[in-house]
Amino acid sequence: MSKNITTPSILPGFMELLPADQLLFNDLLDKIRKTYEKFGFIPLDTPMIEKSEILLAKSGGDTEKQIYRFQKGDNDLSLRFDLTVPLARYVAQHFGELTFPFRRYHIGKVFRGERPQRGRFREFYQCDIDIIGSETLSIINEAEILSVIHETFLALGFQNFTIRINNRKILNGFYEGLGIVDKGGVLRVLDKLDKIGVDAIKKELSEMAIACDVIDKIMDFVAITGDKQDILNTLLAIDSDSEMFKLGVQELQEVCGYIDAFGVPSENYAIDLSIARGLDYYTGTIYETVLNDYPSIGSVCSGGRYDALAESYTKQKLPGVGISIGLTRLFYQLKEAGIIKASKATPTDILIIPMQGAMPYALQVASKLRGQDIPTEVYLNEGKLKKQFGYADKLGIPYCIVIGEEEMQTGLLTMKNMQTGTQEKVNIDSIGALMK
RNA sequence: GUAGGUAUAGCUCAGUUGGUUAGAGCGCUAGUUUGUGGCACUAGAGGCCGUCGGUUCAAUUCCGACUAUCUACCCCA
Numbered sequence: 001m002s003k004n005i006t007t008p009s010i011l012p013g014f015m016e017l018l019p020a021d022q023l024l025f026n027d028l029l030d031k032i033r034k035t036y037e038k039f040g041f042i043p044l045d046t047p048m049i050e051k052s053e054i055l056l057a058k059s060g061g062d063t064e065k066q067i068y069r070f071q072k073g074d075n076d077l078s079l080r081f082d083l084t085v086p087l088a089r090y091v092a093q094h095f096g097e098l099t100f101p102f103r104r105y106h107i108g109k110v111f112r113g114e115r116p117q118r119g120r121f122r123e124f125y126q127c128d129i130d131i132i133g134s135e136t137l138s139i140i141n142e143a144e145i146l147s148v149i150h151e152t153f154l155a156l157g158f159q160n161f162t163i164r165i166n167n168r169k170i171l172n173g174f175y176e177g178l179g180i181v182d183k184g185g186v187l188r189v190l191d192k193l194d195k196i197g198v199d200a201i202k203k204e205l206s207e208m209a210i211a212c213d214v215i216d217k218i219m220d221f222v223a224i225t226g227d228k229q230d231i232l233n234t235l236l237a238i239d240s241d242s243e244m245f246k247l248g249v250q251e252l253q254e255v256c257g258y259i260d261a262f263g264v265p266s267e268n269y270a271i272d273l274s275i276a277r278g279l280d281y282y283t284g285t286i287y288e289t290v291l292n293d294y295p296s297i298g299s300v301c302s303g304g305r306y307d308a309l310a311e312s313y314t315k316q317k318l319p320g321v322g323i324s325i326g327l328t329r330l331f332y333q334l335k336e337a338g339i340i341k342a343s344k345a346t347p348t349d350i351l352i353i354p355m356q357g358a359m360p361y362a363l364q365v366a367s368k369l370r371g372q373d374i375p376t377e378v379y380l381n382e383g384k385l386k387k388q389f390g391y392a393d394k395l396g397i398p399y400c401i402v403i404g405e406e407e408m409q410t411g412l413l414t415m416k417n418m419q420t421g422t423q424e425k426v427n428i429d430s431i432g433a434l435m436k
Numbered sequence: 437g438u439a440g441g442u443a444u445a446g447c448u449c450a451g452u453u454g455g456u457u458a459g460a461g462c463g464c465u466a467g468u469u470u471g472u473g474g475c476a477c478u479a480g481a482g483g484c485c486g487u488c489g490g491u492u493c494a495a496u497u498c499c500g501a502c503u504a505u506c507u508a509c510c511c512c513a
Contacts, residue, residue, distance in 0.1 A: 012505065062511065065437090082513085110513085115437090117507065126513065188511085302513075326513025355471065389473035404471060418473070 013116030014123045020342035031155045032127045041105035041129050046086040052076040057312035066112045079111035083128045092313035100134035119329050130322030137319040142285040143258030150264045160292045164272035167252045168282045173245025187276035222274045231271045283307040297333045301325045344396035348377040351392045355404030362403045372432045
């Protein structure tokens with residue numbers, strides 16, 4: 001009978017969820033979206049496929065290697081690898097039709113042809129917000145972005161997290177002042193500080209042919225800690241002849257002032273001079289968020305300020321600031337760490353079980369319940385009660401309503417709480433209240 | 437791109453020092469009678485032991501190649 005069965009499988013690095021997990025995932029996604037909208041960010045959706053010339057306009061060799069690129073007819077196409085480049089294109093293309101500052105959020109899948117590994121995906125969701133200015137963009141936006149991150153993680157159910165901030169001008173200015181040529185390389189090494197420790201960092205830096213006394217200065221700089229005022233004071237006291245450094249310190253001070261005005265509690269953010277962010281289009285404030293109870297997860301949200309977002313697509317000056325949550329990875333890690341757990345495998349809150357001849361009545365009841373915004377499902381197939389309750393049980397449906405002769409005559413429905421196992425006769429109008 | 441690990445039931449994995457009918461747990465299906473799930477018991481379905489080749493009287497087991505997959509590095513969300 002069976003022939004030519006193709007083994008069902010998907011490509012590695014692509015996440016696909018079972019029902020209970022998908023509901024859990026969507027719940028996180030909804031919370032993020034609602035928070036973004038609460039701050040007035042405008043939804044945006046752009047094509048997953050862009051012309052390759054657009055995506056590659058600015059990229060270095062690394063992104064080019066990771067990009068899914070293909071020919072279709074005469075067109076050279078690519079799957080987007082982030083949401084920022086499409087945003088740049090979009091803003092440049094529709095510049096005349098948009099109102100600035102342009103605040104948009106974008107939740108969508110992006111693609112990177114990397115070698116998959118734990119928590120690393122080739123297709124994943126990014127949840128971005130960005131604020132794009134025309135010509136100028138006040139630094140207060142950088143503080144607001146941080147407050148949006150704060151609200152978002154609260155909405156996701158976290159209290160104990162730290163949004164670390166730093167400023168690229170400080171880093172660039174400081175390292176320039178030290179005469180370091182490969183600033184990017186140094187930043188990349190320092191970015192791993194949390195992961196591999198001070199000694200390993202020193203070793204890697206010396207392998208980069210950086211002089212010992214310079215390494216010491218770098219380590220001293222990175223080791224600057226304390227609360228934000230301590231760090232600011234220390235930075236202000238550093239006698240650097242780099243104008244960029246001074247400007248960065250000033251910006252950082254300003255951002256911190258605004259953050260307080262946004263009402264972000266000081267335990268949820270900190271200045272951290274060791275964070276760097278790999279991407280080199282950042283020009284000012286940079287962000288990185290960690291869950292303090294689960295440091296091994298690493299950064300769950302990151303971003304920063306960039307001054308020349310769309311320079312490849314327009315002569316307009318479009319400075320911006322934005323962040324991104326890698327939701328696929330975040331979900332995967334929260335799940336693996338047991339921080340979040342699926343309960344139901346269906347949105348259904350009430351399963352109606354009609355006995356012989358009760359189907360039309362059951363359908364009416366279902367319709368009424370749905371009118372009260374109660375997700376309701378009628379068991380439509382033949383089967384013993386045992387099987388129908390089993391169905392509710394397996395899907396984690398919290399309530400069942402049995403409708404038979406008796407219920408139809410009295411108008412009182414038999415409602416069973418699947419968790420406690422208790423059962424009572426209820427009037428249809430009181431069901432909503434009973435479910436609380 | 438570099439380096440390791442793994443490949444046996446739908447899933448997680450045992451196992452055969454090379455020998456006839458390949459196992460468990462979970463899951464699945466059915467039953468333990470008639471308007472009640474979870475628990476328990478009973479029964480059942482489900483495997484060319486990743487593919488190709490080598491050694492051997494005999495390979496799921498040993499060897500090799502290939503493929504797939506996982507983990508780490510690089511880089512990132």
